[in-house]
Amino acid sequence: MDADVIVVGAGLAGLVAAHELTSRGRRVALVDQENATNLGGQAFWSFGGLFLVDSPEQRRLGVKDSLDLAWSDWQGSAGFDRTEDEDSWAVRWARAYVEWAAGEKRSWLAGHGITFLPTVGWAERGDLRAGGHGNSVPRFHIAWGTGTGVVEPFVRYAKQAARDGLLTFHHRHRVDHLIVEDGTARGVRGTVLAEDRSPRGVASNRDAVGEFALAARAVIVTSGGIGGDHDVVRRHWPERLGTPPAEMVTGVPAYVDGRMLDISAEAGARLVNRDRMWHYTEGVRNWDPIWPGHGIRILPGPSSMWFDALGRRLPEPCLPGYDTLGTLRHLRTADGLADHDHSWFILTQKIIEKEFALSGSEQNPDITAKDRAGFLRERVLGRGAPGPVDAFLREGADFVTAPNLEQLVDRMNGLTDKPLLDAASIRRQIEARDLQLANPYAKDAQIQGIRNARRYIGDRLGRVAAPHRILDPAAGPLIGVKLHVLTRKTLGGIQTDLDSRALGADGTPVEGLYAAGEVAGFGGGGVHGYNALEGTFLGGCLFSGRAAGRAAARQTA
Ligand SMILES: Cc1cc2nc3c(=O)[nH]c(=O)nc-3n(C[C@H](O)[C@H](O)[C@H](O)COP(=O)(O)OP(=O)(O)OC[C@H]3O[C@@H](n4cnc5c(N)ncnc54)[C@H](O)[C@@H]3O)c2cc1C
Incomplete structure (x- = not known):
């Protein structure tokens, strides 16, 4: 035996599972196709x-939330319609996840x-139906340190466990096969990749320099999505x-390649809900790319006007x-x-300053560095757009500005073939x-x-510009942003029970095989159903990775 448990994938779900195992004295082999930097x-x-x-x-900001409201929102968004299967x-x-989010999650974190910023964001405001998709209230709590800060303690625990002799890192080891004997x-088994x-984040080589095999009493797959x-x-x-x-x-x-899904299926795991995915419509090309085709998602406030490729305003609920x-x-x-694969935002300088946030730790250096004074200076007291947003405005291939609409549209047309x-x-x-703005009953x-x-x-102070006419020159210049579909999350995957045990075609667990995080549709093979409420993916890795680690520790006791 090389370890008690092998964990395939050193992302958040894998690191959380590894921590649950090593803190219970289990020996872990942590295998990842990328280098230690990743x-x-x-x-x-x-x-x-x-x-x-x-x-x-939420309570400090006057937001009234409850488990009942959140569960109603979750069900309305998920639209689960395959409940027998x-x-x-x-x-x-x-249900378990929403209860956790309303209970132990915050103190566990x-x-x-x-810890979290004092303001709470309002993501996925919804499809305007009480029983439909969306968050009835703001629930998007941004961690000090961004995602870098969320994963940091688990990276630290893994490194400590390695020093304590409980965890072995196998970087540049790509798993090609799960060994299943007698069920x-x-x-x-897999390929050792060249150093x-x-x-x-930069795409690494796939040159094979050898083969490897590792044996253990259990395997946890935490290899991410597609x-x-x-x-x-x-x-x-x-x-x-x-x-x-x-x-x-x-x-x-690029390492979010989805290969382990089919490899897990070959080993007997059942893949479900593969048609469910979560891709964004507000992607822009990164002017300073890290990975191939690197796009950044704009997290927009509600004021930009949204037009399709032919210049027709999108109907509600297709609002930013x-x-x-x-x-x-x-x-x-x-x-x-x-x-046509693109659409357009048209907005004003006044809107971009207050309403554009860019998703990603590197796009939010103040929060990532837990620089509270810098945050206050840049986002609350500061004038102008935050530095990274301003950089996109100046450098981004998808951004154009103009003093009047005719010039703006001319420049927008310059960004398409025809x-x-x-x-x-x-x-x-x-x-x-704009005519409706003067009307209090718009x-x-x-x-x-x-x-x-x-x-x-929270929105009034930090996220939503004071209503104004888009064509008001005092709010300008006008800005046009060409938006692309940006691939991100996989909502289906390996079906698992509440212990993150991978289930086979007959619905019974494949002995010794577990799955967690995005590869398991963040739990159960599709905890979100068809739609997510946002901020639920990292939490899904924490929750399902924890369950996998605890169950595998019990199995290998
Ligand atoms: C820019 C960005 C912003 C985001 N913002 C948020 C947010 O604000 N809130 C939120 O909830 N979620 C957010 N997410 C989503 C969230 O970060 C991911 O869904 C989550 O981190 C996935 O973690 P994971 O452990 O399941 O998989 P991953 O992080 O993808 O890790 C999988 C690991 O497995 C390895 N691997 C894959 N196949 C193999 C193999 N065959 N052999 C060996 N190793 C393998 C990969 O190299 C990788 O290291 C964001 C994601 C991105 C990219």
Whole structure:
């Protein structure tokens, strides 16, 4: 035996599982295809937003949340409709997860030194139906340190366990096969990859320099999703989302390749809900890319006007920050759009300064460095857009600015092969919207939404610009942003029970095999159902990784 338990994938889920094991005295082999620099996987790059329910941060801001409200929101978003089959464990995971988010989660995180910004973000405001998709209240709690800070304690524990002789790192070891004998997982086999000194996140070589095999009493698969491979994303693209885009930007490093899903299936694990994914419609090309096709997701406030590739304003609920997949469905299925992979924001300088946030730890250096004074200076007291947003405005290939609408549309047309936008038509739509601003009872759903958002102090102070006319020169210059579909999360995967045991085709566990994090659809093979409430992915890794580690520790006692 090389270890008690082998963990495949040194991202957040794998590190949490490893910690649960080593803190119970189990010996762990932690195997990852990337080098030591990449410890922590995607979580290192993440924004560090976490879904919490009825937290002290919410209460201080006057937000009234409850387990009942959160569970109602979760069910409305998930739309579980395969409860006898592919969703049978996902529903149980969902309930357990929401209870955790409303209960122990915050204190458990505090026990690992993870604390939160005083403001709470309002992600996925929803599809405007009480029983439909979306967060009724703000629940997106951003960790001091962003995702880098969330994964840091678990990286530290792993390194300490290695020094204590309980954990062995196997970097540049790519698992190609799970060894299952007599129905029981007994180890892994794979390829040793050539040394690679690339910095974190940069695609590394796949040159084989040898083979390896490791034996243990249990194997935990924590290998992440499929977002780095557009062909796989297209292969599983569901019909309900129309045709997959020919061109997308990539929101995850290249190692998020999804290979372990099929490898796990070959070993007897059941894959479910593969047609469920979570890709964003507000991606922009990174002017300073780290991984291939690197895109950054804009987390927009509610005020930018959103137009399709042909210059038609999107209908509600396709409003910025409301309904990610509803908007994706619209953009992929509306008349005349199938051949166009982009859409547009039109906004003002005043809006970008207050409303644009960029997802990713490196795009939020003040929060990542836990620099509270810098945060206050830049985001609350400061004038102008935060530095990283300003850099995109200046350097980003998808950003254009102009003093008037006609010039702006001309520049926007310069970013596509053919000029698809008509300035007069766009002017009519913006003027109609602007006309509603003077009306306190505005019939425009977006303006109603902006006013509603500003009733929440967190939005009014830090996230939603004071309502103004888009064509007001005092709010300018005008800004156009070309938006791409950005691949990110995989919502389906290996079906697991509440102990993160991988289930086989007959619904019984494959002995000794566990799965957690994104490869397990963040628990049960699809805890989110069809739609996520955001901030639920890191938490899903923590929750399912913890369950896997604890169960595997019991099994190997
Ligand atoms: C920019 C960005 C922002 C995000 N923001 C948020 C946020 O604010 N809130 C939130 O909840 N979520 C967020 N997420 C999502 C979240 O970070 C990820 O879903 C989560 O970290 C996935 O963790 P994981 O452990 O399941 O997998 P990963 O982090 O992908 O780790 C998997 C590891 O397995 C390794 N591996 C894969 N296959 C093999 C193999 N065959 N052999 C050996 N090793 C293998 C990979 O190299 C990798 O190191 C964000 C993600 C990104 C990229």
